Amino acid sequence: MKYRSVFDIIGPVMVGPSSSHTAGAVRIGQLARRLFGRQPQHALIRFYGSFARTYRGHATDVAVVAGLLDLDTDDPRIPDALSLAAQQGMEVAFSPEQAVPTHPNTVGMVLTAGDTSFQVVGVSLGGGLVQITEVDGFSLRLSGESPALLIFHRDAYGAVASVTQLLAGQRVNINHMEVSRSDRGKLALMVIETDERVEPDLLRLIGRQQHITKVVTLNT
Numbered sequence: 001m002k003y004r005s006v007f008d009i010i011g012p013v014m015v016g017p018s019s020s021h022t023a024g025a026v027r028i029g030q031l032a033r034r035l036f037g038r039q040p041q042h043a044l045i046r047f048y049g050s051f052a053r054t055y056r057g058h059a060t061d062v063a064v065v066a067g068l069l070d071l072d073t074d075d076p077r078i079p080d081a082l083s084l085a086a087q088q089g090m091e092v093a094f095s096p097e098q099a100v101p102t103h104p105n106t107v108g109m110v111l112t113a114g115d116t117s118f119q120v121v122g123v124s125l126g127g128g129l130v131q132i133t134e135v136d137g138f139s140l141r142l143s144g145e146s147p148a149l150l151i152f153h154r155d156a157y158g159a160v161a162s163v164t165q166l167l168a169g170q171r172v173n174i175n176h177m178e179v180s181r182s183d184r185g186k187l188a189l190m191v192i193e194t195d196e197r198v199e200p201d202l203l204r205l206i207g208r209q210q211h212i213t214k215v216v217t218l219n220t
Helices: 019-036 050-054 060-068 078-087 159-169 200-207
Strands: 042-049 091-096 105-113 116-126 129-135 138-142 148-154 174-181 187-194 212-218
Touching: 019 060, 019 105, 019 116, 019 129, 019 212, 042 050, 042 060, 050 091, 050 105, 060 078, 060 091, 060 105, 138 148, 138 174, 138 187, 148 159, 148 200, 159 174, 159 187, 159 200, 159 212, 200 212
Parallel strands: 042 091
Antiparallel strands: 042 105, 105 116, 116 129, 129 138, 148 187, 148 212, 174 187
16 A cells, blocks of 8 residues: 555554554544444444454544544544443444454444434555445545545436536546446445535435435545
8 A cells, every 4th residue: 555654654643552453443433433323322333353452452442432422533532432422322232243354343333313324434555544345335545635425226227327517527536436336237336536525415416316326425
């Protein structure tokens, strides 16, 4: 992988002890919350690989919850995240898993609020860098470093083109895009990372296009 600066190697300004197991975990939790669009009422957090073996000692459990509370990696309240979550009515459960993950620092989450549920998997790459690798069963590669759209749609002719044409019309540049589908003609997901934030009016217009079922935004 390519590092953009020395800070990608030594890690971010953070509450420790580890950039991979603590700061990265905060960032994964934060991205999960922002993709979910709200603070969850319930969070089932599953740890895999190294995370499963060391999450208590490295405070990875506390860090993920801090991210779900939308705390930044240098927030002094991170050590108190579990009590803060309880005070705010967020129920949390942890489950160390035996399955061998593709990446050793992997965490999966099932977030719920009311009758809405959301599943996300993320990995901590080191130095505070992370990647979201799965959302609601769809595989993807999302760093969270750029504004992004996750657009759920029916796998149909013209669905992707209708979105890219709208973005081009508003001079929004795409820096990364990927599309996956559950099966031909069934539900699909396009992930679009952009150089610019996507304005609310454009988001609403995208959401009204034929075949689009849901638009999730990450306007970092």
